Amino acid sequence: MQQRQRQAPVPLDDSPIARLYQQHALSLMSYVRRHVSSREDAEDIVLEVFLAALEQKGLGQLSEPEQLAWLRGVAHHKCVDYHRRSTRRRAVSLEEADEALLTDEERGPDQLALRCEEDALLRERFTQLPDHYQTILLLRFARGLRCTEIARHLNKSDGAVRMLLSRALNILREIYTTS
Missing domain, CATH: 1.10.1740 (Rna Polymerase Sigma Factor; Chain: A)
Known part of the structure; x- marks a missing residue:
């Protein structure tokens, strides 16, 4: 052998x-x-x-x-x-975990308003990314595709997709920390 x-x-x-x-x-x-x-x-x-x-x-x-x-x-x-x-990474109490698992219908108005503000902030900062980074993040997190699937979809290598994904997340993190 x-x-x-x-x-x-x-x-x-x-x-x-x-x-x-x-x-x-x-x-x-x-x-x-x-x-x-x-x-x-x-x-x-x-x-x-x-x-x-x-x-x-x-x-x-x-x-x-x-x-x-x-x-x-x-x-x-x-x-x-x-x-x-x-x-x-902070430990999450059972109460916080339970609250995180609530569906939107089970949340109170103040929790829904806070969630809407957080979502709007994410969308605003997300649009500051270049288009190719937005695309790769959407494919990964919105559609739930794995890196190999994204690579096939975009005709890129798996390594290139991982690099783009890493860069996109780092840039988004920088946008959050500087804002």
Whole structure:
């Protein structure tokens, strides 16, 4: 029985970031996976690392070992951020959970008004996103499509869809924090 070796996907282009991804994605995924419980979260963190690499202008001038050290450092910081975010999630009391499960018909007028205000605020901030980010968020959250389904629908790779989704959510988060 022949053992298959896992390899990073072949990049669609020969850009420096694509080569960097091909060389280091699997080792970074292995590192992150040791520190994060779910595979999906690990994939998201590795995606964030390469997004940071894409934005780092001087990375191409570094030697390969220096690039790897930089990527591992970013991966470490992203893992720390992940754990900080997960510990900050507040516990929800049973009363709050029960209220969250109420249908609109069971809510009081004040709760409905508050929900309408929150929805209007979300729609307003959502429209500030570029159209392609709006589309990807609608497909994911309004229609409930998974990344692979969105990729087929948009004729993009699964990785490209994950990257677009991550960027869209980060931009929406920034819009919320700056407003």
